[in-house]
Ligand SMILES: Nc1ncnc2c1ncn2[C@@H]1O[C@H](COP(=O)(O)OP(=O)(O)OP(=O)(O)O)[C@@H](O)[C@H]1O
């Protein structure tokens with residue numbers, strides 16, 4: 001093995017991580033740095049030393065136009081016959097994840113999984129890694145990733161993996177350049193001037209070793225391409241030909257393929273290997289360095305490159321089961337359109353099946369550009385696939401164009417079932433793009449076309465269910481339930497569980513709205529169960545979404561949080577990008593209601609930053625929530641953001657958008673002391689006619705706040721407040737864990753001690769406009785010593801814990817474990833974990849023992865200044 005200089009610290013960090021893994025405290029080590037800095041070399045050295053302590057699975061991502069789906073895992077499993085190899089053959093992502101977990105759980109010895117060059121990873125691989133990262137903590141496994149961090153900008157898909165690593169056990173090793181002393185060692189045998197080399201290479205080991213290898217050329221080559229070529233020039237003709245041929249195949253080339261493609265030039269391999277240009281193993285042949293491959297590739301004249309791609313293509317096509325993505329890569333470069341057309345659909349479908357949506361989209365885009373090479377029905381199918389991938393990736397209006405083209409084609413093809421199916425999706429995509437009328441038109445046409453066939457079918461059931469869904473979204477409960485039940489009956493008749501799930505969800509969601517209890521929930525649960533069992537990810541996400549909205553509507557926040565944790569993990573794993581955003585913003589709503597304003601704000605901003613492409617509709621709840629949160633704190637950005645949502649909410653025409661916006665605007669207007677918003681009264685009216693009870697109560701409360709007489713026939717805390725029963729309302733809000741609302745109820749009391757307690761909570765939350773309002777009231781009542789702000793607030797309200805957190809705190813102090821607390825409070829351990837960490841943070845301590853001390857010490861009335869809730873900085 002070559003010398004390895006100035007990497008001792010990194011090697012021991014890797015060794016430590018492996019030690020941890022041996023103790024079942026697995027983790028990720030991310031080795032980063034510019035091209036040629038020595039990532040691969042470091043990892044190899046580590047593996048060479050770890051080989052007898054651990055089992056190694058290794059693979060690399062490659063720089064294909066459209067990377068191979070799960071390429072690195074395929075590499076890693078190449079030799080094995082274990083569960084991973086089997087799952088990969090099957091190609092289904094969930095199975096791959098399970099199999100990988102199984103491999104990494106091997107109790108006999110720790111496993112090291114190496115994935116090189118993750119900046120080129122396909123979506124499915126990223127997804128698997130993200131999934132793994134969260135689970136490594138208890139596994140005897142170490143995942144080592146290498147990454148050229150300078151190739152990863154802010155919208156790089158890798159960012160979500162890096163985000164996940166921020167909360168997983170992960171170590172980052174950023175490799176630095178070599179010192180001049182190290183450069184001197186590397187060039188010592190060449191007679192070159194070390195300081196000149198160090199200056200020219202700035203200590204990048206690749207440049208340095210290349211220059212050293214091309215000596216005795218006395219001059220320092222000006223560029224690396226020159227360095228590489230100079231080195232190539234010293235090889236025999238065979239070896240050069242071999243390198244050129246391999247240079248057109250990115251990444252590691254399976255050895256059998258390399259041998260086939262090289263033909264007679266295969267004789268050049270040993271020399272290219274011994275001269276350190278290529279690495280040859282029984283599995284793979286690869287350029288020792290990807291930069292060198294690119295240098296050789298780009299230095300070739302275009303005609304030669306073309307000829308070599310042709311040869312690569314020919315050889316691939318002669319293999320028994322050519323890898324479709326590889327074929328497409330060379331076919332594109334060789335201008336072999338017929339092969340792009342022949343293999344493109346398979347490559348696209350493989351990527352779709354594995355959930356590598358970006359790669360699928362790239363393939364489909366290429367194919368759609370050459371649509372006239374396909375028969376008509378295939379054209380329609382490709383357009384539909386393209387629309388679907390865009391939809392899944394969270395694009396707002398973009399799916400409409402290809403889907404409309406597909407529908408037009410289907411009209412000419414005389415297959416009503418296929419046309420109906422395509423129309424159903426067109427309807428969904430219209431809705432997604434905030435075009436209600438278009439959605440309705442397409443759904444009606446679908447129903448018509450399918451009914452004309454005269455027989456029940458899964459497609460007709462789905463058309464009916466789509467109409468039910470649109471009715472549900474328009475709050476036409478009767479239509480929604482009637483159509484939904486008809487759809488469900490037909491779905492049962494034809495044995496289509498996915499459509500049955502869809503229909504039940506519409507029925508349940510619609511029925512739920514007129515009630516303040518569990519009505520409709522069992523249908524929703526069944527819908528979720530069916531969708532999960534059928535592995536219909538998109539449907540499952542919709543069920544998760546509706547169920548969690550419902551729990552939030554019912555203000556059952558602990559349950560909502562548990563469901564959302566599960567739902568978000570599922571949506572991320574299944575790459576339902578738009579749903580993942582939507583669910584995350586629902587979780588932010590829970591945080592908001594529970595008084596975690598900072599966390600809610602962060603989540604909203606993250607979603608908005610990540611979801612730049614999503615349709616306007618899907619981001620409305622996030623924008624409304626963020627606007628409301630900011631307005632609650634008195635931040636002028638809040639009202640402005642809310643005002644900007646008026647237009648999109650109006651065009652959506654949906655009460656589920658208009659209603660929350662009206663409530664948010666009303667709160668902002670109240671805080672600012674301005675007139676109630678024009679949309680408040682009509683929204684309340686509509687909520688009443690549509691019998692959307694949770695909204696009736698909330699909007700009714702704000703109408704009352706604005707000085708109108710309002711009657712609410714409900715026992716909801718908002719209704720209690722309107723009815724003057726503030727004390728009961730305060731208790732009810734406390735039970736729900738909503739500090740802001742609890743405070744607003746408390747200050748309705750005319751008794752100063754209650755008002756001061758409420759004020760303290762508002763101060764704690766940083767709800768400045770509301771706090772100012774209370775102070776004004778107290779002054780009006782003649783109170784002379786009004787608490788001045790957060791200092792007093794912390795005193796009277798300890799560290800600003802929510803009522804639920806106070807309950808948890810008491811049990812922590814009593815020495816109970818999280819599991820015991822979960823039992824006692826009927827919560828999941830996860831939820832308790834979450835409360836406990838919030839408590840630690842608020843008390844400014846780091847361990848449970850310190851909690852007891854902080855609370856029990858004599859001056860406990862003034863614990864340290866709470867961090868998150870009172871901190872407005874962002
Ligand atoms: N610490 C080191 N000491 C001496 N030589 C090194 C060191 N690190 C790397 N090298 C040499 O530099 C060359 C490039 O290293 P390597 O291939 O590991 O870079 P890399 O970071 O993996 O690059 P890429 O991002 O292109 O994959 C290798 O030929 C290796 O021998």
Ligand SMILES: [Mg+2]
Nearest residue numbers: 039040041146
């Ligand atoms: Mg490398």
